[in-house]
Amino acid sequence: FTFSRLPFFLDIVMSLYKVLAVIATIVAVGSALPVQSFTASLESAQKGVKNGGSLWAVLVAGSSGYENYRHQADICHAYQILHSHGVPDSNIIVMMYDDIAKSSSNPDKGSIINEPNGPNVYPGVLKDYTKGDVKPKYLLDILSGNADGVKGVGSGRVVNSTADDHIFLYFADHGAPGLIAFPNHYLIIPQSLSAKDLMNTLKGMHSANKYNKMTIYIEACESGSMFAGILPADMNIYAVTAANPHQSSYACYHDNHLGTYLGDCFSNHWMEDTDNATADGTFNTRTLQQQYSNVAAVTTTSVVCQYGDTSLSSLPIQDFVGTGAVSASAKRSGGKKETNSVSSRDVELAILHQAVQEPRDEEHLEWATSKLEKIAARRSHLSDLFKAIIENAGADVMSAYKVKDDASCDNDSTLSQLDCTNEAYHMFGNVCGGIDESFYTHARALHHLCKVTSADRVMDAIKTECKNADLVPPFVLYDRE
Incomplete structure (x- = not known):
């Protein structure tokens, strides 16, 4: 025996220790189960499925x-x-x-x-x-x-x-x-x-x-x-x-x-x-x-x-x-x-309204009130902007926001229409000041446009109307570390 082989023997000892620990755990669990149930559980743990x-x-x-x-x-x-x-x-x-x-x-x-x-x-x-x-x-x-x-x-x-x-x-x-x-x-x-x-x-x-x-x-x-x-x-x-x-x-x-x-x-x-x-x-x-x-x-x-x-x-x-x-x-x-x-579209608003009603302290109330005002301004600007985008694309505003009122799990959208919606989502985020919680209220409007007109016209409408849009930038609404 030489000290150079000591790590080798220590590895063997640690491996044996881990094996014994696993066996002890299995025995402890198995003792609380009928033999058949324990055997089945052991086989399941070994196989996974x-x-x-x-x-x-x-x-x-x-x-x-x-x-x-x-x-x-x-x-x-x-x-x-x-x-x-x-x-x-x-x-x-x-x-x-x-x-x-x-x-x-x-x-x-x-x-x-x-x-x-x-x-x-x-x-x-x-x-x-x-x-x-x-x-x-x-x-x-x-x-x-x-x-x-x-x-x-x-x-x-x-x-x-x-x-x-x-x-x-x-x-x-x-x-x-x-x-x-x-x-x-x-x-x-x-x-x-x-x-x-x-x-x-x-x-x-x-x-x-x-x-x-x-x-x-x-x-x-x-x-x-x-x-x-x-x-x-x-x-x-x-x-x-x-x-x-x-x-x-x-x-x-x-x-x-x-x-x-x-x-x-x-x-x-x-x-x-x-x-x-x-x-x-x-x-x-x-x-x-x-x-x-x-x-x-x-x-x-x-x-x-x-x-x-x-x-x-x-x-x-x-x-x-x-x-x-x-x-x-x-x-x-x-x-x-x-x-x-x-x-989920209104979680942030609900959290802030609750904070205003039951603030932890004066500072918390001031923070929640200020943030609510910013979000209200953001949502107002987004509503105006999306109205302009929808009209630019030649669609009806009311129809764009109409929610299909049924319990069906079916969808009449094509994969290309859904792909257009994803493209519009990214286009809006890149040229209209970004995506935040307030945006998602309008996501279905973009999808509606993708169903009633061409993808090119949707993208052009977004780029045109966002060029001079006076938006409250999303990043001022968040408190991140």
């Missing part, structure tokens, strides 16, 4: 700023569900800006909660891609397993899936017809993922046998437009959206102490359903269809929709959120709560 493949999860919060607290809270809660159900961190990839827990606006530093009196869901959450690394291109690289596309970015981890694997994608943020939003560059320059780009990536993954089955949950306004008439039923992909192609999604659970909304109604409901099934012992038999039905029944503010291969809804939810045994101390999500829901 029933066919012997692995389970992968990609969790994405596509916003930044304390006013969007709820999106990162949703994602943190989802991570805790997957983690507690035995999905290894090596198979979970998280994208979030990570500016909420330590925000100067957060009175409970280091804490994020997703429901009233809920637990802190922030500890332990992975931070693979944060701040400026939360980009639509990187999400597509991660999903498709393109490690070269994220080389030197964040953790650099991607979904290394095979034809035997299941994938769960969960996204929470703002949206508009045919797109879901990502954090702006320099606060105002828009980023988005179009339905076309997402679908091209999914089709490429299907052709390359990158998965066996996939489930996608999207929390965003008009989120149904990402899949309606676009996602085929023969790709082994099942998608659920917070709203149909024409509606806003809704935020839930305003918290006076934190001064923000804790979650989004659809997101809170699917995670509460999962938590409740875990606590009452029905998790192993709860199917995606049962969860969809439960969530659709309690999400009364928008129409929850399902798309793609709906036959996959007969699968148990554990196939996509983990099959491992959960501690017997798992708690049922609290009973029925007052949601205090508000359209």
Whole structure:
């Protein structure tokens, strides 16, 4: 024996220690389960999914700023569900800006909660891609397993899936017809993922046998437009959206102490359903269809929709959120709560109105009042500007803002019309002073223009009318660190 071989022996000792620790954990969990149940749980933990493949999860919060607290809270809660159900961190990839827990606006530093009196869901959450690394291109690289596309970015981890694997994608943020939003560059320059780009990536993954089955949950306004008439039923992909192609999604659970909304109604409901099934012992038999039905029944503010291969809804939810045994101390999500829901389009206004009514102090009142005045000015200017853009494009203003009043999950928009909307979204952000929360009230108007006239005429109208527009710039409205 020589000291030069000491590191070698220490590595062996540490490896044995880790193995013994894993065995001890398995024994501790197994002792609380019947033999058959314990054996099944052990096999599930080893395999990930029933066919012997692995389970992968990609969790994405596509916003930044304390006013969007709820999106990162949703994602943190989802991570805790997957983690507690035995999905290894090596198979979970998280994208979030990570500016909420330590925000100067957060009175409970280091804490994020997703429901009233809920637990802190922030500890332990992975931070693979944060701040400026939360980009639509990187999400597509991660999903498709393109490690070269994220080389030197964040953790650099991607979904290394095979034809035997299941994938769960969960996204929470703002949206508009045919797109879901990502954090702006320099606060105002828009980023988005179009339905076309997402679908091209999914089709490429299907052709390359990158998965066996996939489930996608999207929390965003008009989120149904990402899949309606676009996602085929023969790709082994099942998608659920917070709203149909024409509606806003809704935020839930305003918290006076934190001064923000804790979650989004659809997101809170699917995670509460999962938590409740875990606590009452029905998790192993709860199917995606049962969860969809439960969530659709309690999400009364928008129409929850399902798309793609709906036959996959007969699968148990554990196939996509983990099959491992959960501690017997798992708690049922609290009973029925007052949601205090508000359209995602109006969250910022609702937060500020509440702050004016119940300010923490004089300084807080002054801040909220000033910001409300700026937003009112911004919204007034935007209304005038969009009226001019609509008329310039030869369309009717009233028709442009008319919301399709039905519960249908169908969409009569073509992919080219949705692509035009995405182009108009970026054109507006680049030449009209940027994108902010107030913009999304008008997103459907741009989509209407793309349906009734040519894309070229829409872009020309935006450029012409924004040239001399007197806008309150979006960046003065935000308090960022």
